[in-house]
Amino acid sequence: MHLQKTVLITGGAGFVGSYLCEKLLDAGNPVVCVDNFFTGRRANIAHLLANPMFEVVRHDITLPYFAEVDEIYNMACPASPVHYQFDPVQTTKTSVIGAINMLGLAKRVKAKVLQASTSEVYGDPSVHPQTEGYWGNVNPIGPRSCYDEGKRCAETLFFDYRRQHDVHIKVARIFNTYGPRMLPNDGRVVSNFVVQALKGDPITIYGNGKQTRSFCYVEDLVDGLIRLMGTDKAVTGPINLGNPGEFSMLELAEMIIELVGSRSEIVFRPLPVDDPRQRQPDITQAAEKLGWAPTTPLKAGLGKTITYFDQLLRGLEDHSRVRPPAAVVR
Known part of the structure; x- marks a missing residue:
């Protein structure tokens, strides 16, 4: 009960x-x-x-x-x-x-x-x-x-x-x-890349694109x-x-361009202060103590996220209001 x-x-x-x-x-x-x-x-x-x-x-x-x-x-x-x-x-x-x-x-x-x-x-x-x-x-x-x-x-x-x-x-x-309901202008890497790809803007990568995150x-x-x-x-x-699958920023950008079917080019900017080079969780404790592990593959989750942002952008008269700012990305 x-x-x-x-x-x-x-x-x-x-x-x-x-x-x-x-x-x-x-x-x-x-x-x-x-x-x-x-x-x-x-x-x-x-x-x-x-x-x-x-x-x-x-x-x-x-x-x-x-x-x-x-x-x-x-x-x-x-x-x-x-x-x-x-x-x-x-x-x-x-x-x-x-x-x-x-x-x-x-x-x-x-x-x-x-x-x-x-x-x-x-x-x-x-x-x-x-x-x-x-x-x-x-x-x-x-x-x-x-x-x-x-x-x-x-x-x-x-x-x-x-x-x-x-x-x-x-x-x-x-x-x-990441996922639907992220703010389009929050400066995070997934929302930045998705919004830029949907609008056909250049996709901005900070540093050389080799730094990694897990999504x-x-x-x-x-x-x-x-x-x-x-x-x-x-x-x-x-x-x-977190998801222990580790992807470089360049891999993420290329995946999003492919999923959107975008013509966006990739441009590189200087890496912000204190931006971590690597990020990957060891989830052994979550598996042992919670019986937990993520089940959504990155491409599947990105597909849902792209659909959300596409609908959001279509509903906005002035797309400049959701332009991702040039700032640190997580």
Whole structure:
């Protein structure tokens, strides 16, 4: 018998958060979506608003929030360089003060709380693939530090709340994720390449194109997050969630050009500061502790993503509004 749980999702109107809201509602759980709509979009959750078990609250988690809930997914924080570098001080506040506020809430109401951490805690890694035991190679004072170090500090807080207050925590280190509902102007590599290919613009690769990333389809990721939340108190993480398939930026660009049927040319630009050269998750722990592995091949996931962006672009009168900015890509 399904035991109903009231679930709070911060950043619930965001790219990943909206899928999480959808999945947990489908499972019969009341869901409270909290979002300040900096990068979250009402369109992402519009189809859920008629559900009487769904509640939306406009709120910034750098301010305290009070609710009676059983589980908390702390997804709130801009995750693309364009957005987290727009207001780096606020990004750090969201990661650190937001974590304190959600941990405090979890402590008061005895809720499970999951932190959406990131592969960025590994920085520009000297270990490949990255295991959870690797401590990382992160610049603490660079332009990406607001996000990288903010997430690292949030992990510290989660484990200190567990040690000091016995809070039931979960920490997921999320690797590059893609799919429909990504913002077209967020500066991430998949959205950049897809939008440029659909418009026939030159595809911009930063560096020589040999740097690698691993791309996980959003629905696979959400399945991993829910599995992690469902584990007992002994399983805290951090646990890597991502697709171990590794692709260079050049391989990704060529695949997207082929799938779109685009005439876009590839152009090269200087590599941004602190951009990681390699990124690939070791998901051994996810397989052993969660029984989880991604199932969506990159071409299949890209096909769905391309269809989404194609429909989005056709619905916009002024395509310049979604031109990907020249910025760091994840």
